[in-house]
Amino acid sequence: MEGLELSKESLVKCENKIMESIVRVVELSNSNGAILAISGGIDSALVATLASRVVDVYGLIMPDSTSTDPDDIQHARELAESLGIDYEIIDISSIVQAIYRSRPELGPEECKLAYANVKPRVRMIMNYFAANLDGRIVLGTGNKTELCLGYFTKYGDGGVDILPIGDLYKTRVWQLSRHLGIPEHIVSKAPSAGLWKGQTDEAELGLSYKTADMILYAMFDKGLTREQIKKETGVDDESIDKVMQRIRGSEHKRIMPPIVKLDV
Structure with a gap:
């Protein structure tokens, strides 16, 4: 890409x-x-x-x-x-x-x-x-x-x-x-x-790093929509869904543990 x-x-x-x-x-x-x-x-x-x-x-x-x-x-x-x-x-x-x-x-x-x-x-x-x-x-x-x-x-x-x-x-x-x-x-x-x-x-992820990189780069670096990503990269909906599901499901790994704020 x-x-x-x-x-x-x-x-x-x-x-x-x-x-x-x-x-x-x-x-x-x-x-x-x-x-x-x-x-x-x-x-x-x-x-x-x-x-x-x-x-x-x-x-x-x-x-x-x-x-x-x-x-x-x-x-x-x-x-x-x-x-x-x-x-x-x-x-x-x-x-x-x-x-x-x-x-x-x-x-x-x-x-x-x-x-x-x-x-x-x-x-x-x-x-x-x-x-x-x-x-x-x-x-x-x-x-x-x-x-x-x-x-x-x-x-x-x-x-x-x-x-x-x-x-x-x-x-x-x-x-x-x-x-x-x-x-x-x-x-x-x-x-x-x-x-x-x-x-x-790649077997565990269910897609190649090359495919994942194209999707991530198009999404985060270029700010493209799903349809634009498909058109520019040629990847299918299933691959995009796999990437998006992994991003959403792993958010807790990229942030510090939440602190419970107490109003006392």
């Missing part, structure tokens, strides 16, 4: 703005640097690449034996080493299983999403434990498409100090990553939150 993909000049501006913002947050918080969960996927690779240029980054690779692809662990290690990022691998399987055992009457088949969301929440705790120990901030890896659609775990991967790529649609994440020379095997792999074996973002 015209306007969604960025020019080279705009990519350079994004690159510089993101790095400047990371430095600013680290300095304002009087921190020693940043903690970053490196998954082996494109979003964390992009954040790691930019952040490592301007602040001291420590990487946490946190696989779960039931769902993490071994290739992702290898890709995360290779990326960290290529960027000169110190890192450690923390297997979260035993922590996750301990939480599961606290509710033995339930099972992953009956409560699939609740079980899956334990993993990003455990990773959030490990991120902040390491950050507090070392006096660092936590870098998030969520992109604009995920944030708009609510495709993140509340108080999981949504629990961070700054979202460096939170204003980049997934389409632009791919663009900027290739612009920066991030390895193609990371850029081109099917996006996955690693919630369960074989899980992919």
Whole structure:
């Protein structure tokens, strides 16, 4: 879609703005640097690449034996080493299983999403434990498409100090990553939150990131009506409905918890 993909000049501006913002947050918080969960996927690779240029980054690779692809662990290690990022691998399987055992009457088949969301929440705790120990901030890896659609775990991967790529649609994440020379095997792999074996973002969302981005860009950036969106993008009503339903259903994830005002 015209306007969604960025020019080279705009990519350079994004690159510089993101790095400047990371430095600013680290300095304002009087921190020693940043903690970053490196998954082996494109979003964390992009954040790691930019952040490592301007602040001291420590990487946490946190696989779960039931769902993490071994290739992702290898890709995360290779990326960290290529960027000169110190890192450690923390297997979260035993922590996750301990939480599961606290509710033995339930099972992953009956409560699939609740079980899956334990993993990003455990990773959030490990991120902040390491950050507090070392006096660092936590870098998030969520992109604009995920944030708009609510495709993140509340108080999981949504629990961070700054979202460096939170204003980049997934389409632009791919663009900027290739612009920066991030390895193609990371850029081109099917996006996955690693919630369960074989899980992919697009299968769970029920539409491709490309389609979602066209709709979101037309809706929010260009202010088009439904009929205009259909005409300009060629997407169908079903896809638009899926996007709008996700936006409405995830509003609570994008705002602070409501405070009950008391007139006393």
